[in-house]
Amino acid sequence: MKQDKVVVGVTMGDPNGIGPELLINAFGESRMANLFVPVIYGSGKALAFWRNLMKAERFGYQPIAHPDQAVLKKPNFIECSPNFERVDVGRPTPSGGYAAFEALEKATAHLKEGKLDALVTLPIDKSTIQNKDFNFPGHTEYLAQRLGARDSTLLMVHDELRVALVTGHIPIRDVAEHINAPKIQAKLRGLMDCLKMDFGIVKPKIAVLGLNPHAGDNGVIGNEDQEHIAKVVEEARNTGALVYGPYSADAFFSYGKYKKFDAVLAMYHDQGLIAFKTLSQNMGVNFTMGLPAVRTSPDHGTAYDIAGHNKADSTSFFNALFLAVDVYRRRTENTALYAGALKKPSAAAALLAAEDETVGE
Secondary structure: OOOOOOEEEEEOOOOOOOHHHHHHHHHOOHHHHHHOEEEEEEOHHHHHHHHHHOOOOOOOOEEEOOHHHOOOOOOEEEEOOOOOOOOOOOOOOHHHHHHHHHHHHHHHHHHHOOOOOEEEEOOOOOOOOOEOOEOOOOHHHHHHHHHOOOOOEEEEEEOOEEEEEOOOOOOHHHOHHHOOHHHHHHHHHHHHHHHHHOOOOOOOEEEEEOOOHHHHOOOOOOOHHHHHHHHHHHHHHHOOOEEEEEEOHHHHHHOOHHHHOOEEEEOOHHHHHHHHHHHHOOOOEEEEEOOOOEEEEEOOOOOHHHOOOOOOOOHHHHHHHHHHHHHHHHHHHHHHHHHHHHHOHHHHHHHHHHHHOOOOO
């Protein structure tokens, strides 16, 4: 295959959930495969089952053993679970969980080898996928470990709304003890780098949310906001970064303040994601910032309750595919731009001058 297009690996996810449905709906038409080169990872038996269930005669694919064999203008498929026995529609099963793991494992290996340009993961069941080789709360942590990322995190994306997290998949009772200045600083730096390299925002403007109700009310409701969050914001501002906060999370989203910023840094999972999913209306994308490779995912789960009823909404999956391609291209262009700027004093001066521009709150 002549690699003129972005090669995107797509994992089937749990074969008992809506993942196969989304795949068949997305790639049942040739137009999607014209935009990039899709390489699907999963169970051929499961895909055949869902194709028959959905009466999707137009859906077809090219079986291959490795991404190097991928063909243009049609979906490619790599078998990952030759021993998978049966699909139990809408039910969590150990075999379904292991098939999801096998697809993820092989796709991640190819991503790490540079054979894929980006990876889009369909939903897994976080309980049935657990095994001796997968002992993680979710995709994000697994991919960070496998790809050697020092600090990665969720960035939820929908149009101009972007919400990142300081803490991810941990119990709510443990959140406060994980909120400290070094961790917030690391997430803030990662977010700024991501917005520049992956989204092309030269001087990103970021809002930081508080941890406690009303951002602590000046220490009346907890001291984390003043002792940790406010200090990090102040230090960032002193370097010229456009960072503001801490904001009270309830008023911040309800009054539309997020519209004035390029991204929001929330302290914990539900603080950021409840607002994000309410505002994005099931059209958002989960992007993992901080990885050396591009990975996106729909912002929903396996949806066992609607699996097989032709009710699955493909919008978030489509958006995840498009974002993966866009980010890969932009990251590639910006990497070359910054490398070139280091070699050309005039270009470097222009770039630094653009980054030094400041914008008022």
